Amino acid sequence: MKLVEEHGVPLKFTYLPQISNNIQRAKTWFADAFKKHDYKGKYHYCYCTKSSHFKHVLDEALTNDIHIETSSAFDIDIVRALKKEGKITDKTFVLSNGFKREQYVTNIADLINSGHKNCIPIIDNYEEIDLLSEEIDGKFQVGIRIASEEEPKFEFYTSRLGIGYKNIVPFYKNQIQDNKKVELKMLHFFINTGIRDNAYYWNELHKCLKVYTALKRICPTLDSLNIGGGFPIKNSLAFDFDYAYMVDEIVNQIKLVCEEEEVDTPNIFTEFGSFTVGESGGALYKILYQKQQNDREKWNMINSSFITTLPDTWAINKRFIMLPLNRWHDSYERVLLGGLTCDSDDYYNSEQHTNAIYLPKYNKDKPLYIGFFNTGAYQETIGGFGGLQHCLIPTPKHILIQRDADGNLKTRVFAEQQKSENLLGILGYEPETKVEAAKANSISKSKI
Incomplete structure (x- = not known):
């Protein structure tokens, strides 16, 4: 929640110490087996x-x-x-x-x-x-x-x-x-x-x-x-x-x-590959809104897209650990999770062996944040980091968490959230410069 408060959501993070941790775990297992x-x-x-x-x-x-x-x-x-x-x-x-x-x-x-x-x-x-x-x-x-x-x-x-x-x-x-x-x-x-x-x-x-x-x-x-x-x-x-x-x-x-x-x-x-880097990654979202589509199905809409930020969830039906970040002690309800794109496949509807997700009850006055964990392998490259995204949903802000020389954790921004001009440039459009935008704005005001 501290990361959410400092950087906002949607947010991707990479916790770098876990990479070294897993490498050393594997080296220890093999050293022990060789010795035995x-x-x-x-x-x-x-x-x-x-x-x-x-x-x-x-x-x-x-x-x-x-x-x-x-x-x-x-x-x-x-x-x-x-x-x-x-x-x-x-x-x-x-x-x-x-x-x-x-x-x-x-x-x-x-x-x-x-x-x-x-x-x-x-x-x-x-x-x-x-x-x-x-x-x-x-x-x-x-x-x-x-x-x-x-x-x-x-x-x-x-x-x-x-x-x-x-x-x-x-x-x-x-x-x-x-x-x-x-x-x-x-x-x-x-x-x-x-x-x-x-x-x-x-x-x-x-x-x-x-x-x-x-x-x-x-x-x-x-x-x-x-x-x-x-x-x-x-x-x-x-x-x-x-x-x-x-x-x-x-x-x-x-x-x-x-x-x-x-x-x-x-x-x-x-x-x-995945064992090395997978557990270092996470993706954080906010529940924007809840849609009651019928008597049984409630859709919690996240402020991003599963197709663009966690492509394996829909491409190969991969499951990640999903948990609420706050309101753990509130009442829970059964929900489905939907992404922002206008695509019927942009959803996440099961956690491991069940066909349901339970999250704290939606309350528009009490914001709910959720996290997907162990997402560090493949998701950025398959999702086309820094490139075009489905329905032009921007790539989230990405931060790195690592230890400094004294062993203390520190964060730094690796990439800000994608901007409109990034996508327009890729698509071949000429984004308005600040001067052109200001000029257009002054003309519109004079007409008014």
């Missing part, structure tokens, strides 16, 4: 930049001795900028995922040619080795991404990304084994649903480990396994996930399979 199982190998934490490319996020994350994973050509430009500032060095692993063409290949090659040997392109299709070889001077390392089988509920069976389980060993023999310019370092295993304690995940992990051990027997340079597909984050107050157990069991399973197949255990890389 006497695991031979190193652990490397990578941050997926696609979750949030903002400089303040990368600056905070990189204070924790981590590595990064990129997805596109412009990502490499961010890497260059971070290197100039000394935030990362040539020793930082840059894992370049995604389908690579033209500019992305060129940018990866430029980075490696400049001396960043720990930039490892993850091969996604059969042509990428040749494309990279044409532009990279000298020897370079690569990884291979496995095209995992998707969960049964998906509309397709196999991921479009990577190379199929059965094709990886033949691919290595055909394009890498006798290629003196290319060295295979990593096998990349990514599960779209993330790391979860279910039969599907453990089955896919075992299939991946069988491929790894088969490759390792014929490829001595292979020494790393990337278990991509991140941890889930809290989306309900009832959320319960035993992270430490999952890490312990993953490390245990990798060691057991490698011992059975009599190969050395690999270095383990993880790629955590």
